[in-house]
Amino acid sequence: MSKKVTIQDIADALGLSRNTVSKAINNSGILAESTRRMVLSKAKEMGYKQFAYFDPSVLTKEEPAAAPVVHPAKANIALFTAKLLDNAHFASSMLRTANEIFEQMGFHLVIYNLSAADIAARRLPPSFSLDTTAALVCVEIFNYDYAKMLCELDLPVVFADAPVNNIMQSLNAALLEMDNRSGIYQFIGHAVSCGKKTFGYVGDAMHCQSFYERYSALKGACNYHGVSRSCIHNVTGNLPASDTIHTYRDYLTDSFRAMKEIPEVLVCANDFAAFDAIDALRSLGYKVPDDVWICGFDDSQRSRYFTPRLTTIRINGAAMGRTLVDLIIRLMERRDYSCKTFYVESSLILRESSGEIP
Template sequence: MGESPATIYDVATLAGVSIATVSRAINAIDSVRPSTRDRVLAAMEQLEFVPNSVARGLSSGKHWILGLVFMRASVESGVLGVEEASLLYTDIVIRGAESRAAELGYSLLLSSSDDTHPSNMSSILNLTGAVDGLILLDRVLKDDDVASLAKKTPVVLLSGSGECPTAVTVRVDNEQAMRSLAEHLVEAHDITQVGFVTGSNESPDSVARTLAFTTAITELGGQVNACDVLVSDWTSAGGESAMQARLERGEPLPQAFACANDQTAVGVIYALNARGIKVPDDIVVTGFDDITLTRYFNPPLTTIRQSGSILGEVAVDALVALLDDPDGAKATIVLPTQLVVRASCGCAKDLEPARLAQGELANAGGAT
């Protein structure tokens, strides 16, 4: 038989303190003197003692677990209904959240939901007894449901509208991002006739990007015709389908199409190429996200860069701040974006990074 794992009693004996002091040191309670905490931590390291999360919960009133809920990818006939790259972006957000949660002493519990909102609410409510708070990704719940959920547990929304008064929202600066893109198209390329390909109609990000871009283009003297606002669903297949339908109408195309995300732009370019319409020679196409493969597209894609990992990290920071001080938490945290200029807009060479919308991405955002 091997040796039994060290216990809190062993740590207390080696450090020369009480069990209660060890517990307070583990939970970073301010009443423990720094020298005492250092002695406890040294004893824990020497004994290779791993704190039990249940015991921590009993002493602190916390589970030390944060929940993160994302939209489940549909599977039909054994095939995912969305592209792998779309899942990759969600994975990047999750990895950022998991890393920051671990740094702060929390575990991250993942759960997925589908498009049936009542079912979502039931499954999410079941999580509230097991976690200290919840992070909800885009489209997981409607605002009315969020308000109800936030009465039971602290909630942080990723990519929400920012209009839910009972939850903290973490989002990127869609308004400045789309303005920087509109300015580049108008000022650098003299483009005045523009279209936009949306994401999901239920997504606050898609709604915000559509409105911000069309507004900016109009204010800069350009025009976005209603027939050139195409509805997609964040996927390449959706972008391809939306552009095919637009081409079938046989009406003249605008000079450019901006897309709500990079995956949509891929589908749009594919549909245009299939009709012999070349990007950027015949029409300009841009994206949003700067997923890993965008620089390797043909042509390389002009896009807006946002950091999924930083979104995840800041969401965890916001939730922990909400747990520590519910009254002092920021209502909305806005993260900067970056315009990345490549060949798909007609620029002769890869000029990235072109400009920052609001400072370096690493400087995680302002609040309103």
């Protein structure tokens, strides 16, 4: 008798999370259409019979045009960024995936690196032209005034992470975010079940929307699990921009030294903040994970080789890339995706920095 095919089998075959496959099969949640079709096709190929939702015509119809006809004069997708997007950056895999799809459609992804002076003066790059640009993607653009100016260019705009929008008027753009909450709730629940009682957040909570949501998630998770507010100790600031001598690690070392009590568990805004936090704690005589548990966010390459290997929350960069393309194309066709936020799943990875056996 042949083995019954499960959702996990399909997820393993495609290298996707079980949650993503479940969304596709049950037609629930926000998912890139290309991903949904890929999952359904693989499910049919593997003989999956237990569909809660399945329209066989999806796989027999001709593939719809992936994008509007590319006008030769407007073949560029402009990428504005205020930071070097190397392989360590969360957006690198997202952009690789998006670029491959854009090229198949006949578009060219053109990168414009913005200086601090450009952003302060609200100045567009000199080589940028509206006449050759079909849409705009923004990564690491966290200055609200500059972001707002870009949204007034009469182009489809997608921000992959964005300025903190809880205190500002919504931007006239689609916002693409990773799930910044679920993994933190899971991690705090795990820590509480292991007897941890004091918690803290490390990172500039107002740096960008994702950092703000992660900070809010820590507070929400602690409240959900009954952790007293007096047991939450945060380091949510940063060095002043005028300080060009000290490093973020120096800032954390001073902040930890000033604390009456170092929390048993620290959730960090990203992996880089986690690396600095571990180094700062070591300089003060604390051991990770013996004295303090640390969790990062991103699952950067370094997190897998750092000592101790870093517990973190993995961002699905490829899924973000596919969703980014879908949003751009839909915005080209109609602007009804503006002022909406779309989330792509992320997943908790437990490693040595939270006491997991290597």
